[in-house]
Amino acid sequence: xxxxxxxxxxxxTQMGNDKSIKCEQNLGHDTMYWYKQDSKKFxxxxxxxxxxxxxxxxxxxxxxxxxxxxxxxLNLHINSLELGDSAVxxxxxxxxxxxxxxxxxxxxxxxxxx
Amino acid sequence: KQExxxxxxxxxxxxxxxxxxxxxxxxxxxxNLQWFRQDPGKGLTSLLLIQSSQREQTSGxxxxxxxxxxxxxxxxxxxxxxxxxxxxxxxVRAAGNKLTFGGGTRVLVKP
Numbered sequence: 505x506x507x508x509x510x511x512x513x514x515x516x517t518q519m520g521n522d523k524s525i526k527c528e529q530n531l532g533h534d535t536m537y538w539y540k541q542d543s544k545k546f547x548x549x550x551x552x553x554x555x556x557x558x559x560x561x562x563x564x565x566x567x568x569x570x571x572x573x574x575x576x577x578l579n580l581h582i583n584s585l586e587l588g589d590s591a592v593x594x595x596x597x598x599x600x601x602x603x604x605x606x607x608x609x610x611x612x613x614x615x616x617x618x
Numbered sequence: 619k620q621e622x623x624x625x626x627x628x629x630x631x632x633x634x635x636x637x638x639x640x641x642x643x644x645x646x647x648x649x650n651l652q653w654f655r656q657d658p659g660k661g662l663t664s665l666l667l668i669q670s671s672q673r674e675q676t677s678g679x680x681x682x683x684x685x686x687x688x689x690x691x692x693x694x695x696x697x698x699x700x701x702x703x704x705x706x707x708x709x710v711r712a713a714g715n716k717l718t719f720g721g722g723t724r725v726l727v728k729p
Contacts, residue, residue, distance in 0.1 A: 508661075539717075547662075547707065547719040560716060594661060606652065607717060611661040 507531050508610040510595045516616045517585060524581045525613045527595030534600050535559075536578035537607070538570060541592040550593075553578050554600075585617045620645045620712055624720035632728050637695035639723045641708035646686050653682050653693050654707040656722070662707065666693070698727045 510527040517523050529536060537560075538550040552560035556572045567583045582589060592612045599605040621644045631637060641651070650669045654662040666675045666682040668691065674683040679696040695702055705724045709717040 537717075545705070545722055547709075547717075549716050552716075562716075596662075606664050606667045607711075608664065609654075609662040614659075 508595055508597055508608050510610040510613050512613060514614045519585055519587060519617055521585050522583045523585060524579055525593055526579045527610060528577050529597040531597055533597040534575055535598045537596040538580050539594040539596060587617050590615055590617045620710060620718045622710055622718050622720035624708060624723050626723060628724040630726040631698055633698060633700060635698055637698050637725060639693040639706050641691040641720055643689045643710045646689050648710045648712045651684055651691050651708060651710050656705045656707060700727050700729050703727050
């Protein structure tokens with residue numbers, strides 16, 4: 505009964521490949537996010553979707569494309585992977601955009617590009 | 619641009635001692651501030667959420683204060699236990715629905 509679940513948890517892939525990370529939340533939330541945690545452990549927002557609509561896109565390369573088929577899912581597709589894409593990617597959700605609600609995070613997806 | 623700083627970056631205390639973790643932010647126009655805990659190889663667990671209109675929040679041994687005007691929040695953990703060892707992150711939520719995170723404080727509670 506995990507609230508925010510993302511798969512895969514670990515992913516090792518070669519440079520130039522295309523990969524996807526999937527995220528699903530069963531909390532009935534309207535807003536979902538993708539965050540990236542780099543090697544220095546800083547967490548930065550990448551994207552935010554509210555009811556399947558993109559509301560935040562933080563200067564992320566075009567190689568990263570989020571897709572939200574419905575408000576319970578927000579998948580992250582990455583084209584032409586580069587070494588610098590190695591990081592932990594966290595999916596998260598909250599009840600509404602712009603509100604004071606708690607944000608719930610998934611367990612993270614560890615991406616290593618070799 | 620909002621910047622969030624957490625000092626110290628790492629903290630080691632003997633079991634039973636109280637923990638004091640500091641968080642400062644540069645722009646006081648925030649909706650709320652949230653404290654998280656992150657265990658190695660794990661995701662983030664929300665500990666406390668303080669709305670901008672509140673001064674503090676408490677949950678069990680945890681107490682978080684917020685002084686919006688001075689751009690500061692403090693997380694107190696009473697009577698620390700080895701199980702409290704983790705990285706603690708604070709994050710502020712501002713206009714645009716963005717969470718801006720601090721770099722975290724890595725805590726080690728020694729038995």
